[in-house]
Amino acid sequence: MLLLSSICVFLVLRLVPGDPADAVAGQDATPERVAEVRVQLGLDKPVLQQYVNWLGDLARGDMGTSLRNGIPVSRLLKLSLPPTLELAFVAYIIALSIGIPLGVMAGANPRSFWDWLLSGYTLVTIGIPSFLSGILLLWLFGVILGWFPISGRVAFTDDPLSSLRHLALPAFALGAGLAAVLARYTRTAVAEVMGHDYIRTAKAKGLTQRVVVARHALRNSLIPIVTIAALQAGGIMAGAVVIEQVFTRPGMGRLVVEAIQNRDYMVVQSALIVLVTIFVMVNLAADIAYGFLDPRVRRR
Amino acid sequence: MTAQTYERVPAATWRKRKSQESMLFASIDRILRNPQGVIAISGLLLLAALAIGAGVITKYGATAQSYPGAARFLAPSLDHPFGTDELRRDLFARTLFGLRSSLVISISAVSIGATMGISAGFVAGYAGGWTERIMMRVVDSLLAFPGLLAAMAILTILGPGTRNVGIAVAFFNIPAFCRLSRAQMLSEKNKDYVFASQALGAGPIRIIFGHIARNALPPLLTQVSLAMNSAVLLSASLSFLGLGDKPPTPSLGGLLNSSKSNLRDAWWYAVCPGATLAFLLLCLNFMADAVNDAINPFARRRA
Numbered sequence: 001m002l003l004l005s006s007i008c009v010f011l012v013l014r015l016v017p018g019d020p021a022d023a024v025a026g027q028d029a030t031p032e033r034v035a036e037v038r039v040q041l042g043l044d045k046p047v048l049q050q051y052v053n054w055l056g057d058l059a060r061g062d063m064g065t066s067l068r069n070g071i072p073v074s075r076l077l078k079l080s081l082p083p084t085l086e087l088a089f090v091a092y093i094i095a096l097s098i099g100i101p102l103g104v105m106a107g108a109n110p111r112s113f114w115d116w117l118l119s120g121y122t123l124v125t126i127g128i129p130s131f132l133s134g135i136l137l138l139w140l141f142g143v144i145l146g147w148f149p150i151s152g153r154v155a156f157t158d159d160p161l162s163s164l165r166h167l168a169l170p171a172f173a174l175g176a177g178l179a180a181v182l183a184r185y186t187r188t189a190v191a192e193v194m195g196h197d198y199i200r201t202a203k204a205k206g207l208t209q210r211v212v213v214a215r216h217a218l219r220n221s222l223i224p225i226v227t228i229a230a231l232q233a234g235g236i237m238a239g240a241v242v243i244e245q246v247f248t249r250p251g252m253g254r255l256v257v258e259a260i261q262n263r264d265y266m267v268v269q270s271a272l273i274v275l276v277t278i279f280v281m282v283n284l285a286a287d288i289a290y291g292f293l294d295p296r297v298r299r300r
Numbered sequence: 301m302t303a304q305t306y307e308r309v310p311a312a313t314w315r316k317r318k319s320q321e322s323m324l325f326a327s328i329d330r331i332l333r334n335p336q337g338v339i340a341i342s343g344l345l346l347l348a349a350l351a352i353g354a355g356v357i358t359k360y361g362a363t364a365q366s367y368p369g370a371a372r373f374l375a376p377s378l379d380h381p382f383g384t385d386e387l388r389r390d391l392f393a394r395t396l397f398g399l400r401s402s403l404v405i406s407i408s409a410v411s412i413g414a415t416m417g418i419s420a421g422f423v424a425g426y427a428g429g430w431t432e433r434i435m436m437r438v439v440d441s442l443l444a445f446p447g448l449l450a451a452m453a454i455l456t457i458l459g460p461g462t463r464n465v466g467i468a469v470a471f472f473n474i475p476a477f478c479r480l481s482r483a484q485m486l487s488e489k490n491k492d493y494v495f496a497s498q499a500l501g502a503g504p505i506r507i508i509f510g511h512i513a514r515n516a517l518p519p520l521l522t523q524v525s526l527a528m529n530s531a532v533l534l535s536a537s538l539s540f541l542g543l544g545d546k547p548p549t550p551s552l553g554g555l556l557n558s559s560k561s562n563l564r565d566a567w568w569y570a571v572c573p574g575a576t577l578a579f580l581l582l583c584l585n586f587m588a589d590a591v592n593d594a595i596n597p598f599a600r601r602r603a
């Protein structure tokens with residue numbers, strides 16, 4: 001799977017019309033200069049060989065150097081990845097801690113206050129993309145109330161409190177939108193399980209609603225919930241890239257956007273493969289988690 | 301707690317009912333009887349009218365920098381419904397022109413992406429065998445990408461710009477349409493009418509696009525409205541990141557991006573274009589729900 005997505009990143013960047021060498025050499029470069037750049041980048045070799053070379057370098061941890069300033073891409077990534085991961089992680093926790101409880105309550109009690117709350121919440125978040133809610137949060141809590149800093153990042157190891165204050169708004173903007181999606185799927189999964197006979201049996205045994213939901217319904221609806229939560233990891237990574245621009249945080253977002261504007265495809269290529277790798281790993285973790293969650297999967 | 305009851309419709313009855321009516325007319329009728337559908341259609345018509353008539357509705361240009369009496373950061377008023385920005389431009393005009401470009405990009409990107417994806421999916425589904433296997437592998441691996449990242453990869457090579465954002469969005473739409481239309485094709489291609497036209501000597505192209513497409517297309521409409529939604533979102537995100545229109549050309553994402561640094565002086569700068577974008581996305585989402593309900597009325601009742 002990882003290999004497949006590496007092929008994809010590579011092919012997308014190669015097959016799209018437009019020559020990277022043109023992009024690198026600049027707009028008014030002579031044909032000779034373009035040809036020179038092409039040889040320099042190894043673009044004159046057959047596509048398959050280019051791919052194998054790139055993959056070999058990647059395996060050795062060599063991602064090439066930035067076409068713009070000659071800094072090794074691996075160093076750029078080492079600087080940019082932690083802020084993004086930290087944002088994505090906190091946002092993910094926010095999404096899970098809003099989305100799953102809300103979805104469970106709404107699924108277990110259809111047409112209740114919780115169900116109504118979930119519909120309202122979904123309605124609001126559908127129309128508001130994360131970067132818009134980010135700006136609105138920035139305006140309300142950063143500019144008007146002044147509770148949170150409006151930009152930048154502080155490393156957690158330097159000053160944990162200040163670091164979290166910088167993280168709060170972007171992580172909430174990112175997490176809140178994904179929480180709605182998560183809650184909707186959780187609601188469906190729980191509502192479906194609640195219709196089964198064993199739930200009726202559990203209720204007939206005299207168990208309280210809380211025990212029935214927590215011990216019987218939630219456990220049996222975990223598989224679809226974990227699946228969708230893992231798929232959300234891709235959304236979180238992509239969303240973090242955008243949210244970072246709202247709050248002017250350093251990270252993968254700034255790196256990639258600047259690289260695209262400079263058409264620095266060495267950087268974009270490696271940054272994308274890193275993001276996709278994280279996404280694939282999270283989904284792999286979800287696959288492994290199925291075995292722990294459901295004995296039936298383990299036996300198969 | 302009442303036990304949930306399910307309506308069970310035997311497949312044969314459902315198929316018979318379906319064939320009794322013209323699916324397209326029946327679907328439009330159902331959308332119009334659905335309150336969500338009515339809100340969506342009227343909202344979208346309103347937005348489309350505003351976008352098309354942008355030049356007539358506002359007396360200001362999208363990029364005109366100064367006119368008599370204008371000042372920086374004027375609060376919303378009758379003269380400037382959305383206020384003015386840091387360069388004394390009318391934000392209402394800029395929002396409308398931004399809305400127009402957003403709609404143009406999304407509509408053209410979705411039509412191109414859908415056409416390519418659907419044709420490829422039909423061919424793969426009809427041909428079967430190795431063609432299908434290879435095409436579906438490619439589609440699966442493309443689907444594994446978060447859309448925004450794929451679009452960014454494309455923009456790296458093409459360079460930023462409106463047209464290129466459109467291409468990136470179109471490209472991002474291909475795999476989903478391909479997958480769905482292949483599934484449609486698989487369920488249609490073994491029906492009797494296909495065998496009948498094969499027996500009459502029709503070639504594959506005529507069968508696919510002349511006969512099967514007519515029956516397989518309506519269910520894909522849901523995907524079209526979903527795709528419109530994500531296309532608007534994606535193009536707004538890209539222009540927010542500064543990868544779309546070059547300033548001074550307005551775009552919804554671009555306006556939000558420049559509003560960011562002026563939040564202290566002008567709340568309307570972020571709120572007005574933002575509300576327009578949110579309203580557009582909400583209408584498109586309602587539309588997708590309504591189309592889905594209309595085409596597949598049983599899915600909703602079961603949920």
